[in-house]
Amino acid sequence: MIGYLIYEKSNVARNMRFVDMFMEAAKRHGVTLRLITLDEIAFGTRDGEAFLLPEKPDFAVMRCMAPLLSHHLEMMGVPVFNNALVSQICNDKRKTHQFLTEHGLPTLPTAFVHLDTPRHPFAYPVVVKAAGGCGGHKVFMCENEADYLAKLAVISPDDAVVQPLCDTPGRDVRVYMLGGKPLQAMLRYSEQDFRSNFGLHGTAKPIEPTEEMLRMCEKIASLLKPDLVGIDFIFHQGKTYLNEIEDAVGTRMLYQFTDLDPVDLYMQHILHTLS
Structure with missing residues (x-):
């Protein structure tokens, strides 16, 4: 059984300890696990079928934000951990x-914004986050509108969410x-x-x-x-x-x-x- 552990290339170095632990765990359980980065993968459709390069694995562990690839693997019958719906919604x-x-x-009130459409209904201070960010990166507290617009410019061209600061x-x-x-x-x-x-x-x-x-x-x-x-x-x-x-x-x-x-x-x- 061969599985793919899929990462963005830029994230491999800082996660190498986790990668090594995954490889060791797979080996203990008699599974071959290959580290594959997104830049090594080609996928799409041809002649009425989905294709994937390199070859189709028996399963894939996704450690990156790639909902389209996750869905593509599922189309080809490959079990994906986490599934494509999780990737689509949670990223x-x-x-x-x-x-x-x-x-x-229940969630805090949340507005969906962009540098070109920045309006929100909340009093300051607010917290603004890149919609696709993770790990606390591109997350800012803003005390006034000028600060808020400046932070949206930092996040741009990404979309963002904005919330009132919790107590x-x-x-x-x-x-x-x-x-x-x-x-x-x-x-x-x-x-x-x-x-x-x-x-x-x-x-x-x-x-x-x-x-x-x-x-x-x-x-x-x-x-x-x-x-x-x-x-x-x-x-x-x-x-x-x-x-x-x-x-x-x-x-x-x-x-x-x-x-x-x-x-x-x-x-x-x-x-x-x-x-």
Whole structure:
């Protein structure tokens, strides 16, 4: 059995430890896993059929934002972890908030904006984020309209979302979901930044998720059928709100603050699914 571990070329170096762990886990379980970068792949249609170069794998683990490729692989009968629907919804913050709202799940008020269409209904300060960003990058707090427009120019040509600043900045909870079930909840927090991201010098600790969080996570899992995602919650005026769903979710804080081996657990889940 041969699987592809698919990354953007620019992200391989900083994720090499994770890549190595994935390769080692695959080897332990008797699976051949190949690291493939997006620039090595050609895909499309010809003679009435979908094609893929290099050859079609038995499965693919997507660690990048490539919903079109994910869908193409699924068209060819290749199991993709996470599936194309997860990639499509969760790698665009606008689509994530539309999806959550459509299914009655609570989010902070969120406007979908662009440098050319910047209008929003919120009082300052606001938080503006690139719609396709991840890891806390291209996320800004803006105190006034001039600052807001300047940050939209930084994000441009990407689209963005804008939200009022919650009253607990620098704090959120990520619930890792594996195979549709909660794996571990982590409280993420920063004393220096309104962003709580672990990769931006925040810190974290394992916690027990609330029943409310678990109900929301289970509903999302039933709708999207994700394999491994992080579901993020923020807090405002004593209430819990869904914030994001992370597709190619990082696991560094699980290794640092828990005894879990999420890569090996993920590989076990993949093989169980394929069987």
